[in-house]
Amino acid sequence: MKKSYSPWIVLALLFIATGLSFLDRQVLSVTIIKIQAEFKFTDVEYGFVNTAFLISYALMFTIGGRLIDTWGSKIGLAAAVWIWSVACGLHGVMTGFYQLLAFRFLLGIGEGACFPGAAKTVYEWFDEKKRGLANGIAIGGAAMGAVIAPPLIILISNHFGWRWSFIIPGIVGIIWLIIWLYIPWGENSHANRNQSLVKQSVIPFITILKNRAACIFILIRFLLDPVMYFIMFWVPKYLNTERDVSFEQIGNLFWIPFLALGISNIIGGWFSDKLVRNNFSVNRARKTVMGIAALLTLVAPLIAWVSTAEMAIALMAVIMFAHGFWITNYITAISDIFGKSGTSTVVGLSGTAGAVSGLIINPLIGLIVQNYSYTPIWIATGLLYPLAFMLFIIFIRRIQPFNFETKLALNQ
Numbered sequence: 001m002k003k004s005y006s007p008w009i010v011l012a013l014l015f016i017a018t019g020l021s022f023l024d025r026q027v028l029s030v031t032i033i034k035i036q037a038e039f040k041f042t043d044v045e046y047g048f049v050n051t052a053f054l055i056s057y058a059l060m061f062t063i064g065g066r067l068i069d070t071w072g073s074k075i076g077l078a079a080a081v082w083i084w085s086v087a088c089g090l091h092g093v094m095t096g097f098y099q100l101l102a103f104r105f106l107l108g109i110g111e112g113a114c115f116p117g118a119a120k121t122v123y124e125w126f127d128e129k130k131r132g133l134a135n136g137i138a139i140g141g142a143a144m145g146a147v148i149a150p151p152l153i154i155l156i157s158n159h160f161g162w163r164w165s166f167i168i169p170g171i172v173g174i175i176w177l178i179i180w181l182y183i184p185w186g187e188n189s190h191a192n193r194n195q196s197l198v199k200q201s202v203i204p205f206i207t208i209l210k211n212r213a214a215c216i217f218i219l220i221r222f223l224l225d226p227v228m229y230f231i232m233f234w235v236p237k238y239l240n241t242e243r244d245v246s247f248e249q250i251g252n253l254f255w256i257p258f259l260a261l262g263i264s265n266i267i268g269g270w271f272s273d274k275l276v277r278n279n280f281s282v283n284r285a286r287k288t289v290m291g292i293a294a295l296l297t298l299v300a301p302l303i304a305w306v307s308t309a310e311m312a313i314a315l316m317a318v319i320m321f322a323h324g325f326w327i328t329n330y331i332t333a334i335s336d337i338f339g340k341s342g343t344s345t346v347v348g349l350s351g352t353a354g355a356v357s358g359l360i361i362n363p364l365i366g367l368i369v370q371n372y373s374y375t376p377i378w379i380a381t382g383l384l385y386p387l388a389f390m391l392f393i394i395f396i397r398r399i400q401p402f403n404f405e406t407k408l409a410l411n412q
Helices: 007-039 043-071 073-091 097-111 114-125 131-160 162-182 205-210 212-243 247-253 255-277 282-304 309-371 375-395 404-410
Strands: none
Touching: 007 043, 007 073, 007 097, 007 114, 007 131, 007 162, 043 073, 043 097, 043 114, 043 309, 073 097, 073 114, 073 162, 114 131, 114 309, 131 162, 131 255, 131 282, 131 309, 205 212, 205 309, 212 247, 212 309, 212 375, 247 255, 247 309, 255 282, 255 309, 282 309, 282 375, 309 375
């Protein structure tokens, strides 16, 4: 008889996996100073390395999500973690620019499937009254990875050399993989205890692309992901050039918004689930929390006018707190609608849309900053979430499951 495992053990592993995904991708950004000094890479070459990651990451959000819906979350997420852990470790033995380019591309292939896999796993192990909190914890691991990455990477690099900053996280990922594969799915998961007539049906890809709700989810991610890429890629430069914050002080401040994000991922999911348990419909509960998030982001334009860097960071923390509320319920809403047969695919498609949008918008941000200021960007940040929320409530009138599995069963 197979041993029964608690869903919370699976969730703890998801928290670690998403944390590793963000930590692993940040190792290069911390160690690049030492790597450039050793290999004489130019800033242009470093830019190409980052582009290689973003391209494969964008592609694998959709491809990886589709494969996970086909293979199942256990095998799909295991494959993803194996690929990115090996890729991360290989960074530590690279000897030239083209190897780094290839390993960075490989890292994006693995990490692109992380969040679609996490979303599907949560659906399989948790019912609708616990799914918001579970998604919040799973996603919150990424924010915690972003918080601990800089000091941990610097500690490892200073004591053992920059190469071990890549090798050690890669080894941790392989250990995670062994534990993950040891846990049996079978009768333990919520989805397998409540499966439909079709044991494993996957919504046809063209059906998803024709579905209005799926298209709105994709559009919303296209609109909003540039906000997150802006905060991740441009805020350190903003603090230095606009607020006269030193390099060392940026390290002391920049983790605060990401901590707010990790906390709000969990609180946003818990709050949504509490509303469901208090007889709110799933539709009303998810939209209530997302509406609160949209209202909170209206503080963004104030960042351009507050007098101190600390006040600006505090407002950025509010934005990231709001994003945690938003993204947790956004992903949970996808799983509420598309279930085990389409969650990973829709999360993947939306992630790809967001990454593509980030690639397009980042040069435009550079032009605006170079020729004017950061003020228009902060104003846009404050308006995009309310706009996305309006689209959401207008075009997705009700969050409820589509009976794709039942329809497929009846056609067989």
